[in-house]
Amino acid sequence: MRIKTKMSFVLSLLCLLLTGCWGSRGINEQLYIEALGVDYKDGKYIVYTESAIFSSIAKQEGGGAQTADSPVLVGREEGDTLTMAFRKLEKSSQYPLYYGHVQVILFSERVINEKLKDVISHLGHDPLIRFTSWVYGTSEEIHDVLKAKSFFKQAPTYKVLFHPENMLKRNHSVNPLSMQMLLRDGSEPFGSAIIPNVKLVKGKWREDKDKPMLPTINGGYVLNKMNFKGKLNHKELFGLEWLTPQEKENKLEVALGGTVVEVEVKKYKIRLKEPVQKELKYTVEVKAKATIDENLDIVPRKALEKKIVQEIKTEIQQTYLNGVSINSDLYNLTRSTYRKSPSLVKKYALESDSLDSVKVSVQIVHAGSQKYKE
Numbered sequence: 001m002r003i004k005t006k007m008s009f010v011l012s013l014l015c016l017l018l019t020g021c022w023g024s025r026g027i028n029e030q031l032y033i034e035a036l037g038v039d040y041k042d043g044k045y046i047v048y049t050e051s052a053i054f055s056s057i058a059k060q061e062g063g064g065a066q067t068a069d070s071p072v073l074v075g076r077e078e079g080d081t082l083t084m085a086f087r088k089l090e091k092s093s094q095y096p097l098y099y100g101h102v103q104v105i106l107f108s109e110r111v112i113n114e115k116l117k118d119v120i121s122h123l124g125h126d127p128l129i130r131f132t133s134w135v136y137g138t139s140e141e142i143h144d145v146l147k148a149k150s151f152f153k154q155a156p157t158y159k160v161l162f163h164p165e166n167m168l169k170r171n172h173s174v175n176p177l178s179m180q181m182l183l184r185d186g187s188e189p190f191g192s193a194i195i196p197n198v199k200l201v202k203g204k205w206r207e208d209k210d211k212p213m214l215p216t217i218n219g220g221y222v223l224n225k226m227n228f229k230g231k232l233n234h235k236e237l238f239g240l241e242w243l244t245p246q247e248k249e250n251k252l253e254v255a256l257g258g259t260v261v262e263v264e265v266k267k268y269k270i271r272l273k274e275p276v277q278k279e280l281k282y283t284v285e286v287k288a289k290a291t292i293d294e295n296l297d298i299v300p301r302k303a304l305e306k307k308i309v310q311e312i313k314t315e316i317q318q319t320y321l322n323g324v325s326i327n328s329d330l331y332n333l334t335r336s337t338y339r340k341s342p343s344l345v346k347k348y349a350l351e352s353d354s355l356d357s358v359k360v361s362v363q364i365v366h367a368g369s370q371k372y373k374e
Contacts, residue, residue, distance in 0.1 A: 031073075031095040034157060035104035036123075037142035038082070040115045047085040048106075049075040049097065050146040052156045072156050074146045082122045099128040104161045105179060106146070109139040112195065112221050113228045120183070120226070131180040134164055137221045138198040145198055148215050151207070161215055164196065170249045173237035173319075174220045186223045190345055191332035192323070194220040194240075197231065222328045230326030239319025242286055242312055243268055243331050252290075256307045257297035263290045263308065263362070272337050272344075273356060280348045281356040282333045284316060291366040301364055309360045320355045331355075 037048030051073040077092065079085035090097050111119055123129050138145055150158040160167045164176040174196045185193035199218040203211050219233035241250045242265055252261045265288045273281040290308055323330035333354070334345045 030098045031093055032101045033097055033099050034101055035106065035146055035161070036099075036102055036129075037106040037108075037146055038111050038119050039108035039142055040110045040119075041108075044078045044080060045082045045085045045115075045119075046076065046078040046142075047082065047089060048142050048146055049089065050104075050156060051075070072147050072149070074143050076143060082119065099126060100130075102129050102133050103157070105129075105133050105135050106142055106161075106198065107135070107137045107195070108142060109137060109221070109231070112137050112223075116223075116228065117226050120179075123179075124183075129179075131178065131183070133179050134161065135177050135179055135182050135195055136161060136198045137195040140198065140200050144200060144213070145215055148200065148213050151205070151212075153207075159215060160217070161198065164217070168196070168217060169247065171241075171251055172217055173234055173240040174217060175240075175244060175246050182223075186226050188335060189225060190329060190338045191224070191335035192229070192328045192330055193223045194237075194330075195223065196220045197233075222323070222326060222330070224328060229328045232322055232326070236322045237319055237330070239316040240330065242288070242316055243270075243284065251293065252308060252311055254304065254307050254311060256304060257295055257299040259292065259299065259304060260294040261290045261304075261308060261364075262293055263288050263312070270331065270333060270336065272333075276344055276348070278348070280334070280337070280344065280350060280354050282354055283357040284331075284355065284359065286312065286316070286358075286360045288312070288360070288362045289365045290362050292364065295367070305362050305364055308362045312360045312362070313358045316358050316360075317355065321352060324350060324352050324354075 031051050033049045033051055035050035037050075039046040039048070052071065075089050075093065077085050077089035079088055105123065107116065107119065124131075145161075148159065150156065150160075156162075168174060168176055174194050177193070177195055182193055182195065185191070196217045197220045198215050200213050201216050202213045205212060205214065217234075219231065219235075219237055221231050222229045241248055242263075248265065250263055252263050253259075254261055265286060268284065268286045271283045271285070273283060288308075290305075292304075295304075319330060329335070329350055334350060338345045
């Protein structure tokens with residue numbers, strides 16, 4: 001009996017020494033930042049934050065009904081340095097700001113052109129901001145992009161900016177870019193990194209009587225060694241749809257019988273022609289399979305395959321030239337060469353004719369209910 005009493009006494013003392021969550025905050029006692037925006041204008045840094053109420057997200061993910069718009073809270077402050085701007089924003093907030101949930105980082109065109117290295121260095125030193133955050137650029141007003149709503153009055157985290165892999169997989173030339181990928185590819189001595197460009201579009205969709213302003217992706221900002229080289233739109237980057245390691249579901253409108261074809265690239269290879277004599281020469285080989293979605297005027301299979309090959313070759317070659325015009329290697333031709341023979345890419349630069357040959361083979365594997373005239 002005495003032993004049990006002593007044990008109870010000892011356990012009671014040990015319980016007093018246990019640590020507790022005395023300093024923790026409830027979910028409603030902090031402001032959780034989901035997206036950051038950074039601008040630079042007239043010698044001052046301007047920072048933006050986007051937050052949403054957690055109850056609206058939990059209600060939708062739990063299957064609850066959404067009866068009203070999910071509110072979006074956008075904060076703005078400016079300062080001579082980024083640190084000053086963030087501190088001023090924190091002072092004006094009604095709650096402590098928590099950056100551990102940041103999923104989107106949005107840079108203005110001015111920041112990309114003038115202050116990208118400084119801004120990335122600052123954000124990279126914050127232990128709470130993850131390198132998995134998606135990175136974008138824009139020439140729009142940042143507060144307009146951040147306060148844009150998603151479809152069906154859903155929470156802001158359902159916007160395309162938070163899930164770019166879903167949108168950019170179909171009919172888009174650029175790929176999603178995380179902070180980690182930007183630091184890796186953007187710092188390479190050769191090749192390019194492309195920050196997706198966000199553009200606001202209104203009137204394409206209608207919710208009841210409303211025409212919501214929606215963020216979309218149109219081309220991107222080309223970088224080399226974290227230096228801004230130029231801005232190219234979606235059409236100027238068409239060739240990247242075919243030469244990318246990411247899987248794409250691209251549709252190609254062929255001017256032959258009003259045909260719409262879905263093309264999937266099975267594999268591609270980029271080769272440096274050797275021996276190198278006074279200049280770099282590259283060969284690109286693309287193998288793809290196609291599915292006919294629509295064929296208003298049935299045309300022969302061989303003629304259609306030939307037309308698809310021509311379209312893809314033209315887009316690859318034109319995008320290459322668009323990159324050369326801004327002194328950029330959009331296909332990263334020189335990057336693999338640099339790994340094997342750094343002296344070559346240091347000695348010879350890419351020219352307009354360095355992409356010496358583009359070989360494309362396409363096989364139509366499915367035509368639906370269509371029948372061909374051979």
